[in-house]
Structures are given as structure tokens and as C-alpha cells.
Amino acid sequence: MKTKEELKNRDTTPNKKTTYRNFPMVPRVIFGPGCFSQLGEILLPKRKNSDAPFIFLIDDFFENQEFASRIPLMFNDEIIFVSAEEEPKTEQVDTLVAHINEKFDEKPSGIIGIGGGTLLDLAKAVSILLNNKGLAKDYQGWDLVGRPSLYHVGIPTVSGTGAEVSRTTVLLGPEKKLGINSDYTTYDQVILDPDLTRTVPKDQWFYTGMDCFIHCVESLEGTYLNAFSKSYGEKALELCKEVFLDDLSESESRDKLMMASWHGGMSIAYSQVGIAHAMSYGLSYLLGTKHGIGNCLVFQHLGEFYPRGVELFKQMVQKHQIELPQGTCANLTQDDFDTLINVALGMEALWENALGPNWKTIMTPKRLQGLYEKI
Numbered sequence: 001m002k003t004k005e006e007l008k009n010r011d012t013t014p015n016k017k018t019t020y021r022n023f024p025m026v027p028r029v030i031f032g033p034g035c036f037s038q039l040g041e042i043l044l045p046k047r048k049n050s051d052a053p054f055i056f057l058i059d060d061f062f063e064n065q066e067f068a069s070r071i072p073l074m075f076n077d078e079i080i081f082v083s084a085e086e087e088p089k090t091e092q093v094d095t096l097v098a099h100i101n102e103k104f105d106e107k108p109s110g111i112i113g114i115g116g117g118t119l120l121d122l123a124k125a126v127s128i129l130l131n132n133k134g135l136a137k138d139y140q141g142w143d144l145v146g147r148p149s150l151y152h153v154g155i156p157t158v159s160g161t162g163a164e165v166s167r168t169t170v171l172l173g174p175e176k177k178l179g180i181n182s183d184y185t186t187y188d189q190v191i192l193d194p195d196l197t198r199t200v201p202k203d204q205w206f207y208t209g210m211d212c213f214i215h216c217v218e219s220l221e222g223t224y225l226n227a228f229s230k231s232y233g234e235k236a237l238e239l240c241k242e243v244f245l246d247d248l249s250e251s252e253s254r255d256k257l258m259m260a261s262w263h264g265g266m267s268i269a270y271s272q273v274g275i276a277h278a279m280s281y282g283l284s285y286l287l288g289t290k291h292g293i294g295n296c297l298v299f300q301h302l303g304e305f306y307p308r309g310v311e312l313f314k315q316m317v318q319k320h321q322i323e324l325p326q327g328t329c330a331n332l333t334q335d336d337f338d339t340l341i342n343v344a345l346g347m348e349a350l351w352e353n354a355l356g357p358n359w360k361t362i363m364t365p366k367r368l369q370g371l372y373e374k375i
Contacts, residue, residue: 030189030192031258056080059084061084084118090125107150111130121171154187154191162266177281194251203322207290214313218277228269233263235263272349274305275302282344337369340368345363
């Protein structure tokens with residue numbers, strides 16, 4: 001096995017047969033405290049007619065709160081409040097699509113997702129399925145979407161996942177946790193208003209922020225690393241260290257974490273995440289563990305793979321007095337561990353990014369179970 005230093009110093013000069021991925025990016029983005037107030041004027045020229053509504057998928061945390069009254073509703077627009085207590089599911093996407101198709105005679109003008117990563121992923125998936133036949137599970141994978149999605153807008157109210165900028169929407173399906181990864185997934189418009197993150201509870205702020213920190217570490221330490229992903233990943237990592245280790249004002253912290261999330265999402269567009277994310281997918285699939293928490297539960301035990309990153313992570317946990325859940329895998333059966341292992345090892349690109357092309361000889365099922373048993 002080559003060392004990480006050897007992998008970093010490998011010759012990446014392209015040959016004549018090299019074909020590079022042509023990834024989409026969010027074409028329009030607005031950033032700034034209070035910029036949510038411009039949503040109405042942004043949507044107006046995108047409205048097809050008075051019978052084609054905008055559908056707002058909003059985290060039910062905001063139901064019966066003042067924020068809901070700020071949604072710029074017109075004609076037959078609809079707000080659907082959605083719980084973010086569980087990871088987004090393919091079945092949930094199908095239910096939302098069926099509801100919209102049954103209620104409205106005309107296809108919506110667009111879908112607006114407002115919330116954390118769960119709501120942002122749901123909105124992306126719904127916008128795809130409203131323009132493509134079949135069920136959400138049919139599109140879990142890479143480049144399976146044949147037709148463009150409906151116009152869709154992402155408005156994060158929690159910072160860290162990078163869902164607002166990525167070309168994937170990660171869903172729990174009947175057989176796997178896997179994203180709908182396509183050129184049509186990316187948002188048409190993103191609104192980054194740091195003021196919307198004021199109400200995030202401390203634990204959620206930390207766990208979601210660590211999603212960004214961890215996937216930056218994994219990208220920067222990965223074998224897929226290149227100048228494109230490195231430029232975004234280094235900036236995101238720098239911002240995360242400022243937010244979680246320096247003493248910033250609340251407004252500075254909100255602004256910088258929102259931009260860390262944006263840069264972090266961009267950093268993996270041309271690279272990949274790694275071991276923590278692969279293992280977290282297993283926890284989400286079997287136990288329903290929220291993605292950010294799952295990453296933290298795993299990452300604390302990955303010092304042999306990401307020594308500097310784990311050291312910084314533990315400093316952040318201590319500084320913010322976060323108590324990670326204990327005994328998550330303590331009472332699992334062997335069948336449970338087999339499920340965890342099968343889901344995690346199914347994320348082949350993540351393992352190859354982390355450990356290189358011979359990763360299967362390094363991360364055996366037995367070794368992986370040993371890591372899960374520590375959690």
C-alpha cells in the first residue's frame with residue numbers, strides 16, 4: 001500500500017485519453033443577512049401562470065412561527081411543512097410527488113426547499129420526480145435522470161451539509177442509502193441568509209457544522225484530491241476552524257459557517273468524501289442515526305486514518321462541551337453488524353478515495369466491524 005504522502009505526490013499529468021467530468025454549478029446565488037426578503041421578486045419572473053403554483057417544502061420547526069408569514073405566497077401556492085426528525089426517504093419523496101400531482105391540474109412553477117439538509121434534499125428530489133416518471137428509488141445512483149427537473153430554489157436554515165450546492169440528493173431507499181446524483185439535481189437558485197440560522201439549537205449547529213468539517217478533511221486527505229477540490233476544501237476547513245476554535249461574534253460565526261458549507265459542498269464536487277461518511281450511511285440505514293451525528297460518532301475513532309483531523313475534532317468537542325451519544329452499537333446482533341458493513345462497503349468510491357484502489361485489502365469486513373463496535 002502506498003502512503004498518503006506518495007499518493008499526494010503521484011503524477012496527475014493528464015494523458016490524451018483523459019476525460020474530465022463536466023459538473024453543473026448553481027447558476028444563481030444571493031448571500032447576505034436579510035436577503036430572504038428578496039425571495040418574492042426572485043420567484044415572480046419564474047411563475048408560469050396563476051394556475052401553476054410554487055410549492056414550499058419547509059421544515060416543520062417553522063410551523064406556527066412568524067417566519068411562515070414571510071413566505072411570499074400568491075394565487076394557489078402551497079406550503080407543506082415536513083418533519084426533519086428522520087433522514088429523507090425515497091418513499092417520502094414519492095408521497096409528496098403524488099400529493100402535488102393529485103392536487104394541482106397544472107405542473108408547479110417550481111419547488112422551494114427551506115430548512116436543513118433533509119429539506120434541501122427532499123426539494124431536489126421532488127423537483128426531479130415531478131418531471132421524470134417512476135419512483136425515487138429508480139433514480140438512486142449516478143446519471144440516471146433523463147429529463148431536467150422543475151425550477152427549484154434552496155434556502156438553508158442550518159449550515160454545514162453542503163446540500164445547497166451539491167449535485168446529489170441523498171435518500172434512504174428500501175435497499176440502500178444513496179443519492180440521486182445527476183446534472184439535473186443542482187439548484188437553479190440558492191438564497192444564503194445567515195439570519196435564518198439564528199434559531200438552530202447548539203447540538204444541531206455543532207453536528208451539522210461537523211458534517212462540513214469532516215467532509216473537508218476527507219476530501220483533502222483523499223486520493224481523488226486535485227487543485228479544484230483542494231482550493232474549496234482548504235477555504236472551508238479554514239472557516240470551520242475559525243468558527244469552532246476561535247472566539248467569534250455570533251454574526252461572524254453565522255456568516256462564516258454558511259460560507260464554509262458552500263465551499264465544503266463545492267470541494268467534493270470534483271473529489272469525494274471518505275470513511276466517516278461511508279460508515280455513517282450504514283448507521284443511518286440501520287438505526288436512523290442523523291447524518292451529522294453519525295459522522296461524529298464514527299470520526300472520533302478514525303485517528304489512524306485522519307490523525308490531524310481527529311485531533312482538531314476532539315478539540316472542538318471539548319471547547320463546545322458536546323457530549324457525543326454512547327453505546328450506539330452496544331446491543332447490535334451479528335446480523336445488524338452485517339447490514340452496517342454491507343451498506344458501508346457498498347460506497348466504493350468513498351473507500352477508494354480514502355484508501356486507494358486496493359482499499360478492499362485494507363478495509364476488510366472484520367476490521368470495519370471492529371470500528372463499528374467502538375461506537
